[in-house]
Amino acid sequence: MAQIFGYLIMPLTKLQIAPGIDKQNTEYGAEGRWVDGDNIRFRYGQPEKIGGWEKVTSDALLGATRAILTYSDLKGVNYAVYGTNKKLYAYSENVYADITPTRATGTGNITQFETTNGSTSVIVTDSSHGALIGDFVTIASVSGAVGGISAANLQGEFEIQTVPTGNTYTIIAGAAASSDATGATANATYQINTGLPTSIYGYGWGAGTWNASTWNTSREGLTGADGVLLQSGKWSLDNWGEDVLAQQFNGSLYYWDTSSGLSSNLAARTNVSNAPTKSRFMLVSGDDRHVICFGTETTIGTATTQDNMFIRFSDQEDPATWTPTATNTAGSQRLTDGNQINAAVRSRGVILIYTDTALYQMQFIGPPFTFGFRQLGTNCGAVGIKSAVDVNGIAYWMGNDSFFLFDGAVKKIPCSVQDYVFDDINNNALGDVFCAVNSDFNEVIWFYPSKNSTQIDRNVTYNYAENIWYIGTLARSSWADRGVYSNPYAAEFEASDTTATISTINGVKEGRTFVYLHEEGVNDDGAAMNCHIESGDIDIADGDNFMSISRFIPDFKNQIGEVDITLKSRPYPSTTQRSHGPFTVTTSTNKKDTRIRGRQLALRVSSDAVDDKWRYGTLRFDAKPDGMRGG
Numbered sequence: 045m046a047q048i049f050g051y052l053i054m055p056l057t058k059l060q061i062a063p064g065i066d067k068q069n070t071e072y073g074a075e076g077r078w079v080d081g082d083n084i085r086f087r088y089g090q091p092e093k094i095g096g097w098e099k100v101t102s103d104a105l106l107g108a109t110r111a112i113l114t115y116s117d118l119k120g121v122n123y124a125v126y127g128t129n130k131k132l133y134a135y136s137e138n139v140y141a142d143i144t145p146t147r148a149t150g151t152g153n154i155t156q157f158e159t160t161n162g163s164t165s166v167i168v169t170d171s172s173h174g175a176l177i178g179d180f181v182t183i184a185s186v187s188g189a190v191g192g193i194s195a196a197n198l199q200g201e202f203e204i205q206t207v208p209t210g211n212t213y214t215i216i217a218g219a220a221a222s223s224d225a226t227g228a229t230a231n232a233t234y235q236i237n238t239g240l241p242t243s244i245y246g247y248g249w250g251a252g253t254w255n256a257s258t259w260n261t262s263r264e265g266l267t268g269a270d271g272v273l274l275q276s277g278k279w280s281l282d283n284w285g286e287d288v289l290a291q292q293f294n295g296s297l298y299y300w301d302t303s304s305g306l307s308s309n310l311a312a313r314t315n316v317s318n319a320p321t322k323s324r325f326m327l328v329s330g331d332d333r334h335v336i337c338f339g340t341e342t343t344i345g346t347a348t349t350q351d352n353m354f355i356r357f358s359d360q361e362d363p364a365t366w367t368p369t370a371t372n373t374a375g376s377q378r379l380t381d382g383n384q385i386n387a388a389v390r391s392r393g394v395i396l397i398y399t400d401t402a403l404y405q406m407q408f409i410g411p412p413f414t415f416g417f418r419q420l421g422t423n424c425g426a427v428g429i430k431s432a433v434d435v436n437g438i439a440y441w442m443g444n445d446s447f448f449l450f451d452g453a454v455k456k457i458p459c460s461v462q463d464y465v466f467d468d469i470n471n472n473a474l475g476d477v478f479c480a481v482n483s484d485f486n487e488v489i490w491f492y493p494s495k496n497s498t499q500i501d502r503n504v505t506y507n508y509a510e511n512i513w514y515i516g517t518l519a520r521s522s523w524a525d526r527g528v529y530s531n532p533y534a535a536e537f538e539a540s541d542t543t544a545t546i547s548t549i550n551g552v553k554e555g556r557t558f559v560y561l562h563e564e565g566v567n568d569d570g571a572a573m574n575c576h577i578e579s580g581d582i583d584i585a586d587g588d589n590f591m592s593i594s595r596f597i598p599d600f601k602n603q604i605g606e607v608d609i610t611l612k613s614r615p616y617p618s619t620t621q622r623s624h625g626p627f628t629v630t631t632s633t634n635k636k637d638t639r640i641r642g643r644q645l646a647l648r649v650s651s652d653a654v655d656d657k658w659r660y661g662t663l664r665f666d667a668k669p670d671g672m673r674g675g
Contacts, residue, residue, distance in 0.1 A: 056597065056664040059647060061579050063089040064512030067464040072617040072644070074580035077460075082516045083575035085485060086507055091577045092602075092659035093651065094516075095563035098570070100533065103140050104543035104556040106130045108241040108499070109535035110430065110478070112524040112559075113281035113288060117302045122528045125288050125300070126535065127279025128557055129239040130178065132290055132311055133546075134300065135559075140546045141306035145290075145298045145313070148174065149233040154183065157198060157228050159191030159221035165205065166190075166198065166217045170232055175213050178238045179204045180549065183215075186230040192222030198230065202550045216551030236292060239277015241539065241555050242498040243473040275475050278429060280325035284363060289316070289335060291326035293429070294350070297337065299363070316363050320356055322347040325429045327388050329395060332408040334373070334415075335363045338385040338397070342376075352384035353399065355406075357415065373414045379404055381419060386475075387426040387441065391434040396450060398426035398441060403454055421454035428475040430522070433488060435481055435508065440488045442477055447490075447506065457506065461513045465504050468495045476500060480523030482532055484563065486510070491520050499539060521557070532562040566604075566657045576650035577660070581617065584645055584667055590615065592670040593640040598629045599661035606630055607658045608650045613642030621646065641670055 063086045066077040084091045107128030114124045124135040125143075132144045150170075158167040168183075175181065181202050186195035197218030205214045278293035288300040290311055299315035313319070316335075324339030335358040343349040344356070344366055359365035359372040368374045379385065382399025388406075389396050395406040403421040408414065425443055426432050432441035439450040440457075445466050447457040459465075470493040478500070480489045486509035491500045501519045506512075520534040541556035560569065567573055584591040593611070600607060608626035626648075627636045649660055 081577035096565040097560040108537035129277025191225030581644040596665040605656035
C-alpha cells in the first residue's frame with residue numbers, strides 16, 4: 045500500500061483458489077476452495093470446460109446400455125459391442141447389427157392367434173413360450189389371415205406386451221383386426237429373456253413377472269408382502285482372441301464370432317455349450333487364458349444351485365470345458381467374506397475380486413491348483429459389477445460409503461465430495477454404478493443415480509494424477525476409454541425416447557440408448573453445453589474490514605466465445621449472498637468496473653453458448669478499505 049499525491053493506492057489482490065471441489069465443509073469453511081461445478085475438469089490445478097460429445101451415428105439402441113467393449117479384429121477392423129437390458133448389439137464402420145442370442149425356436153409352436161375387432165392387440169398361444177413382458181419374438185410362416193389381419197402383419201419381430209398365462213402372450217400387430225376371430229399357426233423364435241432398464245425395489249407378488257418362478261411361489265427371495273430388489277439387466281463383455289464372450293447378468297454365457305461378420309450373426313452358446321447357465325458376471329484371465337464365471341452354479345447346468353460367492357474357471361485356452369479332470373486346468377473356488385461377488389478386474393498379473401464386503405486376489409499358479417486365492421482386505425467391498433477399474437496397475441472402486449484404491453495395499457481415498465455423493469445416492473440402484481477411465485485426462489469417473497432418481501444422473505471424478513475430486517451431471521450408463529477408437533465411446537439412456545431403432549420391431553416400447561464420441565469439440569451434440577464452477581467465500585483482507593471493489597481483471601487461457609463471471613458478496617457468513625453480474629468476458633476484455641462492498645467474496649465462472657471454450661487462470665480485483673460496519 046502506498047500514497048501518490050495524497051491518495052491511498054491499494055495493490056491488486058489475486059483471488060487464490062485451490063484446485064478440486066470441496067463439499068465437506070460449509071461455504072465459509074471451504075474458504076479458498078471451489079465448492080460446486082458442472083461439466084468442468086481440472087488440469088494443472090486450474091478448472092476448464094470439459095470436452096464435448098457427438099453422436100457416433102443417429103441410430104438408437106433399445107434399452108439401457110450397461111456394457112461397452114471396443115476392439116480390433118485380426119484384419120485391423122474396429123468393432124464395438126453393446127449390452128443393453130433388452131439386446132446385444134455389434135457395431136463396425138458406421139453399421140449396427142442386432143446380435144441378441146435366441147433361447148428357443150420351433151415349427152408350428154404358435155397354435156393360435158386371437159384378435160379383437162378394431163384392435164391391433166393380438167393374443168398369441170404357445171404352450172411353452174417361457175416369455176416375460178418386454179421379451180422379443182420373431183414370428184414367421186403364419187398360415188393365414190386372422191380376423192382381417194393379414195399373415196404379413198402377423199409376421200416379423202415383436203416386443204411382447206403382456207403375459208396373461210404361461211401359454212399366452214400379447215403382441216401389437218401391423219394392422220387392426222376387423223372382427224373377433226381365432227386361427228392360424230406359425231413358427232416362433234424367442235430371444236433370451238430381457239431385464240429391467242433400471243434397478244427398482246418391488247413388493248409382494250407383483251414384483252415378479254409371469255414364469256419367473258414356479259407356480260404358487262413368489263419371485264426368488266420373495267414371500268408374501270416382503271420386498272425384493274429387482275436389478276437392471278446387465279452384461280459383462282470380454283475378448284476371446286478377436287471374438288467376444290458375453291455374459292448376461294444372472295444368465296448364460298454366449299460367444300460371438302467376429303469373423304462371421306455383422307449380417308445374420310447372432311451370439312450363441314455353441315462355443316461355450318458346457319459353461320454354467322447362471323452366473324453374475326464373467327472375465328477372461330490374463331496370459332493364462334481361462335474364462336472365469338463369478339457368482340455361479342455349484343452344479344453346472346443347474347441354475348437353482350447358483351451361489352453368489354462361488355467361482356468357476358474353464359480349462360486353459362478352452363471356454364467349452366468346465367468340468368475339472370486330472371488332465372485339464374478347470375476348477376472352482378468359494379469365497380467366504382461377503383454375501384455376493386460384485387466385481388472383478390485384471391491388475392498386475394492377478395485378478396482382483398470384490399465381494400460386497402472384501403477384496404480378494406486370484407493369481408495363476410499352475411497345476412495342480414491352477415489359481416491361488418488370498419484375501420487382501422475387509423470392509424472394502426465394491427457396489428456393482430462395473431464399479432471398479434484398473435489404471436496402470438492401480439485399482440480404484442466405489443464402496444458403500446467410501447472410495448478405495450489398491451496399489452499393493454487397500455487404501456481409502458480421502459474424498460472432498462464424499463458426503464455429497466453418499467448422502468444423496470440411490471442405494472437401491474448401486475448395482476448400476478458405472479466406473480469409467482478417461483486416461484487422456486487422468487480421470488476415474490463414477491456415474492451414479494442420485495437418491496430421487498432410478499437412473500444414472502450424476503458423476504463424480506477422481507483425478508489420480510493431481511489427487512483432486514470434482515462433480516457433474518453428465519449421465520452415462522456405460523463408457524469405453526480411448527483405445528482402438530481415438531476417442532472414448534459412451535452411452536446415454538433416455539427412458540422416454542421412442543426414436544426408431546436399427547431394425548423394425550412391432551409394438552416396441554420407449555427407452556433408447558444413444559452412443560456418443562467424447563472429447564470431440566466443446567458442445568453437447570451440436571447444442572450448447574452449460575458449465576460452471578463456483579468458489580466458497582473468501583475473506584477480503586482477512587475479513588477485518590468491509591472492502592469496496594471497484595474493478596476486476598480476468599485471466600483465461602484458450603478462450604473462445606464468451607465467459608460469464610458473477611461475483612457474490614456478503615458481510616457475514618450467515619447472511620445471504622448478494623450477486624453482482626454476470627459480467628460478460630470476451631477475449632478483448634481487459635477489465636470490468638464494479639461497485640461491490642463486503643467482507644467476503646465468492647466467484648462463479650460459467651458459459652452457456654455454442655462453441656464456448658475456456659480455461660480459468662486467475663482473477664485480480666482492486667479493493668479498498670470501506671469501514672468496519674455493514675450498511
